Amino acid sequence: MHTSPEAFLARLVRHAVERPAGIALEDVHHRVTFAELPGEIETRRRRLHATDARRIALALDNGIDWALWDLALLQDERVAVPVPAFFSDAQRRHLVDAAGLDAWIGPGGEAHGFRRSSDPAIATRRVVSPPALHPGTTRITFTSGTSSSPKGVCLDATAPLTVATSIAEVVAPLAIERHLAMLPLSTLLENIGGLYVPLWLGAGTCLPGVATLGWQGASGFAPHQALAAIEAFRPHSLILVPQLLQALVDLTPRAPADLRFVAVGGARVAPTLLDRTRRGGWPVFEGYGLSECASVVCLNRPGEPARGVGRPLPHAEVRVDKEGEVWVRGATQLGYLGEPTPASSWHASGDLGHWAGDALVLKGRRREVFITAYGRNVDPQWVEGELCARPDIAQALVHGEALPTNRALLVPASPEVDDARLADTVAEVNAGLPDYARIHEWRRCAPFTPHNHQLTANGRLRRDVILAAHGDWLSVPTDIPQGGVLS
Known part of the structure; x- marks a missing residue:
């Protein structure tokens, strides 16, 4: 199964006809209905065309504007490069140079040579000889590696949307109507699971700024603020990393009444934490994914017993070799930025695991054990x-x-x-x-x-x-x- 940008955007147009008054995007100040969404995307697409931006950094806080620019970049299949807010100046400079960026949306671009253009939201710079990208690249997600220089994962437009529709197939029976983005949208997991999945389903995505959600810089998190946002937006779904889940469960052992689906991943989840959440009625479903595989690969399903990190999603093939390493095929990267194209369609994850029936159980990282x-x-x-x-x-x-x-x-x-x-x-x-x-x-x-x-x-x-x-x-x-x- 593969989902193209054309199929995704056609789905949005269908929602605009079938449920025009439905809320597609909202933050603490504004709302965009499904009827308004195609026009908002088209407006930004024209603005990108007017500046001739080809490779664009997206450096905004969570909000409607981030989502609309991202969707416009997707429609035009320009190269989108989300910029994590916690990146240092040196890491941002590496990102700009390695990807050959010629446009910047959001604050901070002037520090890296971008200047005002004819559009007040888009800063530009002249790039004479941009670095070569893997053919078909429309998104570069920079992952934090083991050094100060992040590694760029090149994806085409189809991979993230294929994963999104695969997740949507799993959660569709829950009739999710509102998702609250708890992670920065620059995180591929939230970008796909918190923006593309709800929009595909015809659900709304709530996008308050990260400070409203309780994030305090890069290391602080105020669970009381996060809980207040959950109570205000009353979402049916969330995506959390284990630390956020732990903080929320410590604050309120009983799950908020409206929640139907809480995906947790990004790092190993302690079994004792999962036991606590389930006793408190939190609808927590552990999953597993990699940036190199456009995020989610496996996910536990609603209505099924929890086993490890769940079964592979419909689009993904997973195998475990004789040494216990997990390999993945389906919606995988085009290659790392500046490195040769992978010789195989199978990606070696570096994770160790085994099968429990048709569910994957992880046993740690090969290089971390x-x-x-x-x-x-x-x-x-x-x-x-x-x-x-x-x-x-x-x-x-x-x-x-x-x-x-x-x-x-x-x-x-x-x-x-x-x-x-x-x-x-x-x-x-x-x-x-x-x-x-x-x-x-x-x-x-x-x-x-x-x-x-x-x-x-x-x-x-x-x-x-x-x-x-x-x-x-x-x-x-x-x-x-x-x-x-x-x-």
């Missing part, structure tokens, strides 16, 4: 998830490669959490773990954030960066006896 000095394999995400499922711990990194004892960096949930409480929490978690996975030494540390390059937009730890910053303690063997917990 560590082997202790006693030869035991440990998936750090498993242990980290159990630590972060406790209310006193906001973030954790676990390391034990070639060490006799496992170590953890712990970020307390608040300054009021003292070392004694952290020690008690670690002891409680250890009680539920096998001996080889237990934490024997730990230290408090500052938060892992996108700004310090220690966290991706999806909430994944950038382990190489953290290990480099804390390697003097994490990786050096000591004579601490087995079972000693240090602060």
Whole structure:
């Protein structure tokens, strides 16, 4: 199955005829109906044409304007490059140069050589010899790799829409009418699942600015504000990363009444957190995806028992090789920016997994699983998830490669959490773990954030960066006896 931009836009036109007064997009100030939507997209398409913009950075906050520019870029199949708000100036400069951008929509472009054009919303710059792109590229999503230079994933126009319609097929029985975008739209997962999926279904997307949702810079999150937004917009669906889900469930164990579908992904979700959400009636469905595969690959289904990260979506083929690595085909990338085209249509994910019937169960990342000095394999995400499922711990990194004892960096949930409480929490978690996975030494540390390059937009730890910053303690063997917990 493949979904073209023409099919997607024709669907929007059909909605405009069949439900003209239906709300397609809204934020705290404005609404756009399905009847108005095609005209709004066309207006922006003409503005892009007038400036002759070819490769465009989209650097706006969440809102109707972000959505309309994105849809206009999609209609014209120009190259859209969403810019994460947490990117540093150096990372933005890398993004501009690597993609050969000639236009910028949103604040901040002047710092990278863009100047006012005939259109007040579109800044431009002259690019004499833009870098070559993989043929068919219409979107470049920059992922936070293990260095300060993000990696560009090139996608064609069909891949994100194919994933969107695949997800729509799964959630259609829930009759979702309103989605609240809780993640930045520059995140591919929210762009596809929170904008394209609702629009395909004829549902509305609520797009308040990220500050309204409780985001405080790159590292802070105020769950009370997020809950207030959920109560104000009364969405039927949300997409959350595990940290956001944890914060909301800690605040309100019982699910808001209107929710029908909460997708959670981007990083491993602790089983204890999933158990808590289900006891509280939260309709949480864990999924799995990769930017290189246009986001979502597998998803647990409504009405089915939860198993691992669920079955592959209708568009996706998934196999697990003899070494346990997960491979994916269907809606995959054209290639990395500046690198050769992949030789195979199958993408090696780097994730380890196995099948539970027809559902995929993940077992960690190939390059993240560590082997202790006693030869035991440990998936750090498993242990980290159990630590972060406790209310006193906001973030954790676990390391034990070639060490006799496992170590953890712990970020307390608040300054009021003292070392004694952290020690008690670690002891409680250890009680539920096998001996080889237990934490024997730990230290408090500052938060892992996108700004310090220690966290991706999806909430994944950038382990190489953290290990480099804390390697003097994490990786050096000591004579601490087995079972000693240090602060």
